[in-house]
Amino acid sequence: MITLQQRTIAHFDLDCFFVSVECQQDSRLKGQPLLIGGSSDRAVVAACSYEARRYGIHSAMPMKTALRLCPHAIVRSGDLENYSKKSREVTDIIAGKAPLYEKSSIDEFYLDLSGMDKFFGSLKWTAELRKAIMKASGLPISFGLATNKLVSKVATDEAKPNGQLEVLSGEEKSFLAPLAIEKIPMVGRETASQLRRRGVETVKTLSEVPISLLEAWMGKNGISLWKKANGIDESPVVPYYEQQSISTENTFPADTIDMVFLHAELVRMTEKIAFELRQQNKLTGCVTVKIRYSDFETVTRQMSIPYSCADHILLEKVKELFKKAYDRRLLVRLIGVRFSHLVQGNYQISLFDDSQEMIALYQAIDHIKNRFGWQYLMKGTNVLPPDSKDRHRPATDIMPYLKR
Incomplete structure (x- = not known):
C-alpha cells in the first residue's frame, strides 16, 4: 500500500x-508586451505577457492603468472559445496517458504518479509527457514534481517559464525555506502584509513560528499556513470525473405549456446553479437542457x-438549447439544466467578459445571495405575478414579490 510519504505528484501549468x-495565432506578438482584455476605459487586464509584467502590470488591473504603465503595449480582446478548445486538447492528451489526474483550472493539472517509479521513473515519464503536450499543442508548459500537491505547484512556479523541476523526498522544507511568503499558494496581499508586519518574510521564518501562535494570529488559516511552510500537504489528487457536473430539475405539479412560466423557470434554475458554480469557484464547459x-x-x-460561470452567458446558452x-x-x-465539464478558476475567466462595473455587480449580487439566500435576488424575468401561473412552482421556490 502506498503511503502519503511515498506519493509522487506532478503539477503541470x-x-x-x-x-x-x-x-x-500571430507570431508577431512573441516577445512583445501583450495585454489580454477589453479596450474600453472600464475594461480590466485578463492576462499579460512576461514582457508586460516587467512594467508592473498584472491581471485584474484596470486596462487604463496598464496602458499608462506601458503605453506601447499591444491589446488583444482575447478568444475564450479558442482558449477553451486548446485547454481541452491538452486535457485529452493527459487523460490518455496519466493514471490519475485532476484538472484544477483551465490551464493547470495535477497528476498522481505514485508507484510509477518501479516501472518507468516518474521524472523521465513526466518529462516525456511534457514534450508530447508541447509537440501536439504547440504551447509551452512547465511542471514540478514532488511528494505532494503544494510543493509540486511551487516547484512549477520556480521552473517557469517553460521548464521543469523535481523536489526529492525529504528536501521539501529546504526547497521552500528561502522563498518569499507570497510564493505559498493562497497567501495573498493581505495575509502577506500581516505576516511581514510581524517580521515574517520568508517561508523558513514562517515554518519556525509556533503553530499555536500562528493560530492565535490567523485562526484556522494559521494552522494551514504552518503546514504549508513545513511542506506538509495531504490533499489528494481528485479524479477529474468526480467533479463533472452540477444540475437541477423541476417536475411540475401540473403539466404545462405556459411558455412565460417555462422561460422564467429556466432563468431561475440557471441562476441557481450558476451561483453554486461561483460559490465553488468553478466554471462549466458544457451546458445541457432536459x-x-x-x-x-x-x-x-x-x-x-x-468556460464560464456568468449568468448572462449561461442563460443565453440555456435558452438556445x-x-x-x-x-x-x-x-x-x-x-x-445541467452544467458539466467543470474546472476551477472563475475569477480570471470572468475578466474576459466583464468591465470593472460588471465584476463589481456580480460580487455585489453574490454577496447578497450569500447573506439572504440565492432566491432573494433574481432577474426580473423570473418574478412571476401572483396569479394562476404560480401553481406550477413549488411553494418553497416562489420568490417574494420584491416586497422587502
Whole structure:
C-alpha cells in the first residue's frame, strides 16, 4: 500500500496560457508586451505577457492603468472559445496517458504518479509527457514534481517559464525555506502584509513560528499556513470525473405549456446553479437542457461552450438549447439544466467578459445571495405575478414579490 510519504505528484501549468495561444495565432506578438482584455476605459487586464509584467502590470488591473504603465503595449480582446478548445486538447492528451489526474483550472493539472517509479521513473515519464503536450499543442508548459500537491505547484512556479523541476523526498522544507511568503499558494496581499508586519518574510521564518501562535494570529488559516511552510500537504489528487457536473430539475405539479412560466423557470434554475458554480469557484464547459413531456418522452440537448460561470452567458446558452429541445407541442412535465465539464478558476475567466462595473455587480449580487439566500435576488424575468401561473412552482421556490 502506498503511503502519503511515498506519493509522487506532478503539477503541470501552461505558461501564460492565454498569451501563448494568442502568440500561436500571430507570431508577431512573441516577445512583445501583450495585454489580454477589453479596450474600453472600464475594461480590466485578463492576462499579460512576461514582457508586460516587467512594467508592473498584472491581471485584474484596470486596462487604463496598464496602458499608462506601458503605453506601447499591444491589446488583444482575447478568444475564450479558442482558449477553451486548446485547454481541452491538452486535457485529452493527459487523460490518455496519466493514471490519475485532476484538472484544477483551465490551464493547470495535477497528476498522481505514485508507484510509477518501479516501472518507468516518474521524472523521465513526466518529462516525456511534457514534450508530447508541447509537440501536439504547440504551447509551452512547465511542471514540478514532488511528494505532494503544494510543493509540486511551487516547484512549477520556480521552473517557469517553460521548464521543469523535481523536489526529492525529504528536501521539501529546504526547497521552500528561502522563498518569499507570497510564493505559498493562497497567501495573498493581505495575509502577506500581516505576516511581514510581524517580521515574517520568508517561508523558513514562517515554518519556525509556533503553530499555536500562528493560530492565535490567523485562526484556522494559521494552522494551514504552518503546514504549508513545513511542506506538509495531504490533499489528494481528485479524479477529474468526480467533479463533472452540477444540475437541477423541476417536475411540475401540473403539466404545462405556459411558455412565460417555462422561460422564467429556466432563468431561475440557471441562476441557481450558476451561483453554486461561483460559490465553488468553478466554471462549466458544457451546458445541457432536459425536457420531459406529458407522455414521458424525455429529450436532452447539450453544447460545449467556452468556460464560464456568468449568468448572462449561461442563460443565453440555456435558452438556445431549450428552443432546440422543445420540438413537440405537448404539455411539459419536467425541465432540467445541467452544467458539466467543470474546472476551477472563475475569477480570471470572468475578466474576459466583464468591465470593472460588471465584476463589481456580480460580487455585489453574490454577496447578497450569500447573506439572504440565492432566491432573494433574481432577474426580473423570473418574478412571476401572483396569479394562476404560480401553481406550477413549488411553494418553497416562489420568490417574494420584491416586497422587502
